[in-house]
Amino acid sequence: MGEKRALLTDRWFIDQVTAVTQQFLRSLPDRGASDTPGPSRTNAGPDALTARAARLSAERARLEEEEAALQADVERLNHAHLPHPGPPSPRPVPAAGPGLDAETLTLAEAGRIRRAYKITEAALPRLVLEAAEDGRDASAIARDxxxxxxxxxxILRERVRYTWRVDVLTDKTWAERGTGHAVVDRALGSKAALAEKVLAETAAPHPARVLVWEGRRTADEDAAHTLTRPEPGP
Incomplete structure (x- = not known):
């Protein structure tokens, strides 16, 4: 229950519940008046009382259904940013390309394309470096x-992609703890700085080591940099 809910959503829900409650109270008959003209409520027969109870029960059920629907709407709005399975969109978003028409582009489609564009821009340096590692030339990468x-x-001149692996010493044997990669600015000592950062962020028992390769991971002896954290002293 630690989730902070949006003030606008909570305010909307409170207003709706208040409106439903007021509607329910207005639907109740005045205690000082009978349901129908004629004899007082105390003199109403069993049939009248049964009909009145049925009406109140139906009204209560209807209001409970409305409250449940309002609560479902609030939950849906509060969690709209979370991915969840659901039916496919009635109008699929087209991929950006020559057939994309700016005149018919919808707001939802534009938003999705913009978000995809930002993700793609962030991934471009890694994609360029990985393609170069596969032996593709610059013109082919640019075209793709x-x-x-x-x-x-x-990118090839200013950035470098490192692959790293963290090992821990167990029973006098190095055992792999985790792996990853990072694209950083190409600079003197960049691989050493990366190894320091990875080792500092690794919650591994002593001793531990980090091996760094430029590009893809290969044999341990081919690592471009190795950093070992020694066992603590007594």
Whole structure:
């Protein structure tokens, strides 16, 4: 229950519940008046009382259904940002390309394309470096990613992709603890700085070590940098 709910959503829910409650109270008959003209309520027969009880029961059930629907709407709005399974969109978002028409683009489609664009932009340096590791030339990479060759050359010149692995010493044997990769600025000592950062963030018992490779991971002896954290002293 520690989740902080949006003030607008809570305010809307409170207003709706208040409206439903007031509607329910207005639906109750005045205690000082009878349901129908004629004899007083105390003199109403069993049939009248049964009919009145049925009406109140139906009204209560209807209000309970409305309250449940309102609560479901609140939960849906509060968790709209979370991914959840559901029926497919009635209008699928087209992939950005030559057939995309700006005149018919919807707000939802534009939002999804913009979000996808930001993710793609963040991934471009890694994709360029991985493609270069596969032996693709700059012009082919630029064509596949719809960027200029100069952009590809700049990434290859200024950025580097490292693969790292963390080991811990168990029974005098190094055992793998975790792996990962990082794209960083190409600079003197960048692989050493990465190893320091990874080892500092690794909650591993002493001793531990980090091996760093430029590009893909290969044999341990081919690691570009190795950093070992020694056992603590007595």
């Amino acid at each position: 990613l719809a960027v200029t060759p100069s952009y590809v050359y700049r």
